[in-house]
Amino acid sequence: MASLLKQAFQNAKSENRPALLTYTVAGDNNKKKSLEILKSISNYADICELGFPHNTPIADGGQIQTSAYRAIKNGIKINDIFSIVKNFKKSKKTKPIILMGYYNMIFQYNENKFITKCKESKVDGLIVVDLPYPENKIFASKCKKNKINYIQLVSPTTSKLRLKKIIKDSHDMIYYISMLSTTGGKLKVSPKKILKEYTKIKNQNKSKNVVIGFGITEKTIKSLKKADGLVVGSAICKEITNSIKKRQNAVINVSNLVKRLKNKIK
Amino acid sequence: MKLKRGIPLIDQHDQHGFWGGKFGGSFIPETLKKPVEDLTNEFKKLRKDKKFLKKRDFYFKNYIGTPTSFIKLDNLTNYLGGAQIWAKVVSEANGGAHKIYGATVHCLIAKSLGKKYIVGDTGAGYAGKMLSMAAKKFGLKCKIFMGAKDIKRQRPNVIAMKKNGAEIVPVYSGSQTLVDAVSECMRYWVSNCDNTHMCVGSTVGPNIFVKICGWSTAQISKELKVQLKSKFKKIPNKIKLINCVGGGSSAYGFWSEFIDYDKKQIELIGVEAGGPKKSKLHAAPLSKNAKIGILHGAASYLCQNNEGQINDTESISAGLDYPGVSPIHCFLKDTKRARYTYATDEEALDAHVMVTKYENLNPSLEPSHAFAEAIKIAPKLSKDTIIIVNSCGDAKKDRDILKERLG
Numbered sequence: 001m002a003s004l005l006k007q008a009f010q011n012a013k014s015e016n017r018p019a020l021l022t023y024t025v026a027g028d029n030n031k032k033k034s035l036e037i038l039k040s041i042s043n044y045a046d047i048c049e050l051g052f053p054h055n056t057p058i059a060d061g062g063q064i065q066t067s068a069y070r071a072i073k074n075g076i077k078i079n080d081i082f083s084i085v086k087n088f089k090k091s092k093k094t095k096p097i098i099l100m101g102y103y104n105m106i107f108q109y110n111e112n113k114f115i116t117k118c119k120e121s122k123v124d125g126l127i128v129v130d131l132p133y134p135e136n137k138i139f140a141s142k143c144k145k146n147k148i149n150y151i152q153l154v155s156p157t158t159s160k161l162r163l164k165k166i167i168k169d170s171h172d173m174i175y176y177i178s179m180l181s182t183t184g185g186k187l188k189v190s191p192k193k194i195l196k197e198y199t200k201i202k203n204q205n206k207s208k209n210v211v212i213g214f215g216i217t218e219k220t221i222k223s224l225k226k227a228d229g230l231v232v233g234s235a236i237c238k239e240i241t242n243s244i245k246k247r248q249n250a251v252i253n254v255s256n257l258v259k260r261l262k263n264k265i266k
Numbered sequence: 267m268k269l270k271r272g273i274p275l276i277d278q279h280d281q282h283g284f285w286g287g288k289f290g291g292s293f294i295p296e297t298l299k300k301p302v303e304d305l306t307n308e309f310k311k312l313r314k315d316k317k318f319l320k321k322r323d324f325y326f327k328n329y330i331g332t333p334t335s336f337i338k339l340d341n342l343t344n345y346l347g348g349a350q351i352w353a354k355v356v357s358e359a360n361g362g363a364h365k366i367y368g369a370t371v372h373c374l375i376a377k378s379l380g381k382k383y384i385v386g387d388t389g390a391g392y393a394g395k396m397l398s399m400a401a402k403k404f405g406l407k408c409k410i411f412m413g414a415k416d417i418k419r420q421r422p423n424v425i426a427m428k429k430n431g432a433e434i435v436p437v438y439s440g441s442q443t444l445v446d447a448v449s450e451c452m453r454y455w456v457s458n459c460d461n462t463h464m465c466v467g468s469t470v471g472p473n474i475f476v477k478i479c480g481w482s483t484a485q486i487s488k489e490l491k492v493q494l495k496s497k498f499k500k501i502p503n504k505i506k507l508i509n510c511v512g513g514g515s516s517a518y519g520f521w522s523e524f525i526d527y528d529k530k531q532i533e534l535i536g537v538e539a540g541g542p543k544k545s546k547l548h549a550a551p552l553s554k555n556a557k558i559g560i561l562h563g564a565a566s567y568l569c570q571n572n573e574g575q576i577n578d579t580e581s582i583s584a585g586l587d588y589p590g591v592s593p594i595h596c597f598l599k600d601t602k603r604a605r606y607t608y609a610t611d612e613e614a615l616d617a618h619v620m621v622t623k624y625e626n627l628n629p630s631l632e633p634s635h636a637f638a639e640a641i642k643i644a645p646k647l648s649k650d651t652i653i654i655v656n657s658c659g660d661a662k663k664d665r666d667i668l669k670e671r672l673g
C-alpha cells in the first residue's frame with residue numbers, strides 16, 4: 001500500500017492543486033493548545049509538519065525561534081511530542097505527520113529508540129535539518145526499513161551531481177528550499193526562478209513528490225501553485241505569536257489562516 | 267582511539283570529518299554543503315600553494331608582528347617557589363590576542379574565493395576586533411555578531427570594532443552570549459553564502475572551520491619551539507604547557523608542535539571556565555564530564571540537558587563562556603594526551619591580581635584561568651620543571667569587569 005504521504009499527494013493531485021503542508025512547533029504555546037491547533041488546521045492541511053523545538057536552531061529565523069523558545073519554556077519534552085502525535089492520530093488516522101528538527105535531540109534520545117517511538121505513535125516522515133546527505137544515509141535507511149519517510153532537503157546551492165544522488169536515495173518526498181535563507185525570510189527570488197529550479201528537480205524523477213518551502217505566505221503561495229506541495233511555517237508561527245499578544249484564540253486564528261491559504265491554491 | 271605521529275592533529279580526521287570516529291563532523295543545513303565544500307577545496311589548495319604561504323608568512327611577520335616574546339616570570343617564580351614559570355606573550359600580537367591569526371588567514375582565503383563580505387562571531391570581542399581589523403586591511407566589508415550581554419561587558423573591544431568600520435549585530439536570543447552569536451552568524455551565512463565568507467572565531471563549528479583556525483594559530487607553537495631551543499639549547503625534559511580553553515583555538519595553537527612528544531616530557535594542560543564558585547553553571551564541558559552532543563555543526567563534549575537542549579553557561583570570561591568545545595580537544599582528552607581542568611571566576615581573578623602584582627604583564631580573564639592552574643601547581647613542582655603559560659589576551663578589554671570586581 002502507498003504511504004499516507006504518497007496518498008496525500010495523490011489526493012491533492014486529483015483535485016488539481018498542490019498539497020498544503022503546515023509547520024507548527026510541538027508544544028507551542030503549550031502541549032494541549034498545540035494538539036488543538038494541529039487537529040484544527042488538519043481540516044485544511046494535507047500534511048502536517050510538527051517541529052520538535054530546539055533552543056539553538058541554526059537554520060531557523062525569528063518566528064520559529066520564538067515558537068520554539070515558548071514551547072520549551074512551557075515544558076515540552078520529546079516524549080510529550082510523541083504523545084501529541086499519538087493523540088492526533090486517534091482521530092485523524094489518515095493525515096500524515098512529519099516530525100522536523102535538529103539531530104542533537106535524536107542523538108540524545110537515541111536513534112533507534114527515536115525511530116521505535118516514531119513507529120509507535122505513527123509518525124509518517126522525518127526531516128532532520130542538520131543531517132544532510134550523505135551523512136544521513138544510515139539513519140535514512142533505518143527510517144525506511146521502519147516505513148518512515150526520511151525527507152531529503154535540496155537547495156539552490158545543491159550541485160547537479162549531488163542532486164542526482166540525493167534524489168536516487170530519497171523516499172516519497174523531497175523538500176526544495178526556495179532560496180538562500182533561514183526559515184521566515186522574505187521571498188527574495190522570483191517565483192518564476194524558483195519554479196524553474198523546481199522543474200529541474202522534478203525532471204530527474206517524476207514519481208517523487210517535490211514540495212517547496214521557505215518564504216511562503218498568504219501573499220506568495222498562489223504564485224507557486226504548480227508545485228506538488230507547498231510548506232507554510234513561519235507565517236503560522238507568527239499568527240500564534242500575534243494571537244497570544246492580542247489575547248485572541250490562537251486555534252481559531254491559525255485555522256482561519258490555513259483555510260485562507262488553502263483557498264488560494266484551490 | 268589513537269593519535270597518529272607526524273601528522274598535524276587537524277588532519278587526523280576520517281573522511282566524514284570525525285576525529286577519533288566521533289568528534290567533529292559537519293552537521294550543516296543542505297544550503298551550506300556547497301559553500302563548505304568550496305571552502306574545503308580552496309583551503310586544501312591554498313595550504314600547498316607556495317605563493318599563498320609566502321603571503322601568509324609576510325602578514326604574520328609584518329602585520330601581526332610575530333614572533334611574540336617568550337619570557338621568564340622571575341618574580342612570580344621566586345614568590346611561589348618550585349617550578350619555573352614562563353609566559354608566551356601572545357597578547358603582543360597586533361590587536362592584543364591570538365584571534366588575529368585566524369582572522370588574517372580567513373581574510374586571505376575570502377579574497378582568494380572572490381568574496382567581498384566577511385562575517386564572524388565574537389564573545390570576548392577579540393575575534394570580532396581582529397576580524398574587523400583584518401577586513402579593513404584587506405578591503406572586505408565586515409559584520410560581527412555579538413551577544414548583547416557581551417557587548418555590555420567587553421566595551422573596549424566593541425569600540426575598536428566600530429572604529430574599524432565593522433557593523434556590529436547585537437544578538438538578543440538565548441543567553442545573549444557567544445553561543446547565540448555563533449548561531450546568529452551561521453544563520454546569516456545560510457542566507458548570504460553566495461557573496462559572503464564566514465569566519466568562525468575558534469576551533470569549533472563544521473570540520474573545515476576547526477582546521478582553518480587550528481592551522482592559523484599553530485604559528486604560536488612553531489615560534490615557541492624555536493624559542494625553547496634557543497633559550498635552553500634543546501627542548502627541556504620537564505615542560506608543562508598551560509592554556510585556557512574556550513573553543514580551544516589558542517590551546518591548540520600553543521600545543522600543536524608538541525603533541526608528538528611524550529606526555530612525561532611535555533604535559534598539556536587545558537583550563538576551562540568553572541564559573542562562579544557558588545554557581546552550578548559553568549563552561550567546562552571537558553573537565554566536568556559533559557556528554558557528547560552536537561552544536562554549531564560539530565559533535566563535542568557539550569553542556570546540555572538529557573533532551574539535547576543546550577545549557578546556559580556562566581563565566582566571568584566572555585571568551586570562555588561557551589557550552590561546547592573543539593572536537594580536537596575532545597580527541598586529546600579521550601586519548602589522554604592532554605589533561606583538562608577548570609578554574610573558577612574567583613580563582614581567575616586572584617590569578618590576575620597576583621600576576622599583575624609581580625610581573626609587568628596584564629593577562630585578560632581568559633589566560634588568567636591558565637595562570638590560576640600554574641599558580642596552583644608550581645609550588646609542588648621541582649625547580650627544573652618549566653611551566654609555560656600562554657598569555658593569549660590583554661586585559662584592557664576587561665577594564666569594566668575588573669573595576670567592578672576589584673575596585
Ligand SMILES: Cc1ncc(COP(=O)(O)O)c(C=O)c1O
Nearest residue numbers: 468512513514515516585632659
Ligand atoms: C584572549 C582570549 N583567550 C582565549 C579565548 C578563548 O578562545 P579559544 O579557546 O579559542 O582560544 C578568547 C576568546 O574570545 C580570547 O579572547
